[in-house]
Amino acid sequence: MPVALGLPPWSDGTATSSDVLGRRVDTTRVSSTAFEGTPHAPAHARKFVRQVLGEWRLSHLAEDAVLLTSELVTNAVVHAGTGVELTCRLDLDAVPARLEIEVDDHHPARTIPQTPGESPGGLPTSGRGLALAALLADAWGVTYTRTAKRVWVRMELGEGGDPREAALAAVPAGPLEALHVGVVIADRDGVVESWNSEAERLLGRPAEQAVGRSLKELVAWRGHGPYALSLADTLGLGRWRGEVRMRHLDGRLIPVYVSHLLSQGHAGERRAIWMVVARDHRYVLTPPPAPMRREAGRRIKELLDRDMPFAELLDTIAQVVQVSSGGDAAYVLLAAEDGSRFGVAAGAGATAGLVGVLATGVLGADRRTPALVDDLLAGDVELAEQLRARSLACAPLLVTGEVIGFLVVTAAQPGRFDDELTVSLQHIADQVAVPLQRERLAEQDRAHRGRLSFLAEAGELLAGVHDEELIAALTAQLVVPKIARWAAIYLTDLTGMTRLAHVWHSEEGHNAELRKSLPAIPRSALSEVSWPVGPETVLAFPLLTQGRSHGALVIGRAEPTLPLEVADLLADLCRLVALNLHTAMLYARQATRSRVLQRSLLPMRVAPMPGLESAVVYEPAEEGADVGGDFYDLFTVGDHWCFALGDVCGSGPEAAGVTGLARHAVRLLAKENYTVADILDRLNQALLEEGDDDRFLSLLCGELTPLPQGGALCTVASAGHPPPLLLRADGRVESVATPQLLLGIESGARFYVERFEMAPEDVLLCVTDGVTERRDGDKLLDDGDGLARLLSGCGGLSAHAVAERVRLAVETFAPEPSQDDVALLVIKASAVLRQQVR
Structure with missing residues (x-):
């Protein structure tokens, strides 16, 4: 940006010969700057002239002056193609007082016609700038x-501004003491010739240590922007003013405000005269910024005609209002969807990191006129705390009589604003309200579509996730970096304990540092936690659903305020996340209960069988289930062992209920010394008494009684169950039971048992139809006695090895997973049974 080098008059606006050197000083004000000959030069020039005329209280001339400047600089860049110097000169002693604007280029050979526009065809394109000069100047x-x-x-100068009044209005900002x-005073080379006692008090450097030294040694000069002038070039200007840093005697750099005048002595020597004050007293040498004028409203209106993003437009309006008003902060508030609440859409200056809505006191939907509050603490403490301000001025944005928002200016000190500011603020509001509403409606439509898309993406990502930790991780990554620089998720459990579950930073290397800076277990409510102070604004959003808190989403943003639309989006996201956390909590609770109940349907452990080796494979078909429609049991009763393997028609919780009834009934009846046939009779009757015609049960039930010579006598009955297979030591495979009627079909059914002996090294294989009917297309695993052939190849293997070989055969029989429960029981007799039985 170009550097403005303007200088106001001395404190009374009429510097005379007795002011500095005992001779008359020209009271002409001069502000100069320089630009490169680029297409950006006219824009920089317009901005420079607006700033200078605003400071000189000549805003009523700004529009014409800016137009003339733009044309002259454009002509210089186009026709000369060299660097350009722009000078604004205000002569208060002239009659009448006058403003001159000079544009210098470095191509003097390019002459300008003295009568622009006088051509047969009318005004030529190349002469319009000077034609405007003839018309406007x-x-x-x-x-x-x-x-x-x-x-x-x-x-x-016409009516509308008096620069002398601005000078008289200047007051020191710091203590007078x-x-x-x-x-x-320095010569043309910048060597100090005079250093008064006040400079010594200000900078701690006596005159004898300053005189004779170059200003380059005493000033830490720093230019700004591509067109900044060096210290030597600046000393050659007629006048300039600005902030610099000068070296104190102790080496410190003191920020000071300098007013420079280039004076010519009796012998023609040119000297630079500097008046220097502390930065806090700069208004002794320059007037304070002018109050907001109607030109600020026109300037903002020009912005509305440009093609820029809506958020950038709002930020620019807030910045212009804040700078023009001289307030500590400025806000643009826009109405929420219901029209009765107003949220921060943009902010500039020392904003307070506002979130959501401001619906209290002076910022209500019924306000149709501007308002001025000298001290918010006296009437609205809540709003004062939200804004961190005492003074407030606001003007409503009115469209067809409806308040669509407010322009707000605040200051930390009470009594900072006056009625003139509210008038200017309302003028700006009137200028921008309708275009702003038009742009906002278009932006709301775009934002609504984007909001729906974002929430749909979030919903799809979180759908079906029943793990709280994963939900927390996904939520943080949804927010960063789209909405925030970093995010943290706090989760609250059923006991009310809150913990930090997950953090995510846009720069992943900062995750560990971020986690350390946040409280792991907050000792107070999340709404009352003092978050760490850093470069970001920290905001917290509760995760609430059905009146219960599941924690909070905490974010850090580089922007000082949070637009209402973004706040609403985050509120919707938090509701969605809270609902998923609530569902995950219910799912976890139900899953825990289900696991406890399901485990009660299976034996805690398989009974040890001296002289017999056993192995079990049990795999429910339903994903995540511990128990299905198949069941098994193996237990001791007196001097023998009982086993059962059953299959309930169907699957899921209903089948599991029948499973529990059957397993516990078999065990209870066996403990009461019922025979295998009686057990089947009683269980058949119990199922029929349940009254569910669709629940059938196949059951293989047996007893193993040890034999003195080794091995065991097996008594078995099969109620509609696949018959067990016996692998003899010599490799033969026999079917050792005949299937009878299913349980739960006929009340008068009677069941019988079959007996056989298991010699040492014999293997008994009992399976459910999930094994025999394992399907690959139209082919079943047991087609052509496939299971018997598989068992025949298991000679010499342990019970566990046989069970694993059969399980693997079932799993690999088809590429698709099995759709039925799989249960199998393997019992192998050993030769040591006789020695272990008492």
Whole structure:
């Protein structure tokens, strides 16, 4: 950006010969700057002229002056193609007082026609700038030198502003006891010739240590932007002012405000005169910023005609209002969807990191006129705390009589604003309300579509996730970096304990540091936690559903305020996350209960069988289930062992209920010394008494009684169950039971048992139909006695090895997973049974 080098008059606006050197000083104000000959030069020039005329209280001339400047600089860039110097000169002693604007280029050979626009065809394109000069300015001209060409325009001051009044209005900002006005005089080379006592008090450096030294040694000069002037170039200007840092005697750099004048002595020597004050007293040498004028409203209205993102437009309006008003902060508030609440859409200055809505007091939907509050603490403590301010001025944005928002200016001190500010603020509001509403409606439509898309993406990502930790991780990654620089998820359990579950930073290397900076277990409510102070604004959003808190989403944003639309989006996201956390909690609770109940349907452990080796494989078909429609049991009764393997028609909780009834009934009846046949009779009757015609049960039930010579006598009955297979030691495979009627079909059914002996090393294989009917297309595993052939190859294997070989055969029989429960029981007799039985 170009550096403005303007200087106001001395504190009374009429510097005279007794002010500095005992001779008359020209009271002409001059502000100069320089630009490269690029297409950006006209824009920089317009901004410079607006700033200078605003400071000189000549805003009523700004529109014409800016137009003239733009044309002259454009002509210089287009026709000369060199660097451009722009000078604004205000002569208060002239009669009448006048403003001159000069544009210098460095191509003097390019002359300018003295009668622009006089051509048969009308106004030529190349001469419109000077035609405008002839129309808008009181005088204009061109001056040529050997190295440069200067085009100037003169405008006489009319009504609407008096720069002398601005000078008289300047007051010191710091304590008067610390006010020191140093005067430093340097020659054309910047060597100090004079250093008064006030400069010594201000900078701690006596005159004898300053005189004779170059200003380059005493000033830490720092130019700004691509067009900044060096210290030597600046000393050659007629006048300038600005903030610099000068070196104290102890080496410190003191921020000071300097007003510079280039004076010519009796012998023609040129000297630079500096008046220096502490930065806090700069208004002794320059007027404070002018109050907001109607030109600020027109300037903002120009912004509305540009094609820029809506958020950037709002930010620019807030910045212009804040700078123009001189307030500590400025906000643009816009109405929420219901029209009765107003949220922060943009902020500038020392904003308070506002979130959501402000619906209290002066910022209500019924306000149709501007308002001024000298001290918010006296009437609205809540709003004062939200804004961190005492003074407030606001103006409603009205469209067809409806308040769509507010322009708000605040300050930390009470009584900072006056009625003139509210008038100016309302003028701006009137200028921007309708275009702003039009742009906002278009933006709301885009935002609504984006909001729905974002929430749909979030819903799809979180759908079916029943793990709280995973939900927390996904939520943080949804927010970062789209909405926030970092995010943290706190989760609250059923006992009310809150913990930090997950953090995510846009720069992953900062995750560990971020986790350390946040409280792992907050000792107070999340709404009352003091979050760490850093470069980001920290905001917390509760995760609430059905009146219960599941924690909070905490985010850090670089922006000081959170627009209402983003706040609403985060509120919707938090409701969605809270609902998923609630579902996950219910799912976890139900899953825990289900696991406890399901485990009660299976034996805690398989009974040890001296002289017999057993192995079990049990795999429910339903994903996540511990128990299905198949069941098994193996237990001791007196001097023998009982086993059972059953299959309930169907699957799921209903089948599991029948499973529990059957397993516990078999065990209870066996403990009461019922025979195998009686057990089947009683269980058949119990199922029929349940009254469920669709629940059938196949059951293989047996007893193993040890034999003195080794092995065991097996008594078995099969109620509609696949018959068990016996692998003899010599490799033969036999079917050792005949299937009878299913349980739960006929009340008068009677069941019988079959007996056989198991010799040492014999293997008994009992399976459910999940094994025999394992399907691959139209082919079943047991087709052609497939299971018997598989068992025949298991000679010499342990019970566990046989069970694993059969399980693997079932799993690999088809590429698709099994759709039925799988249960199998393997019992192998050993030769040591006789020695272990008492």
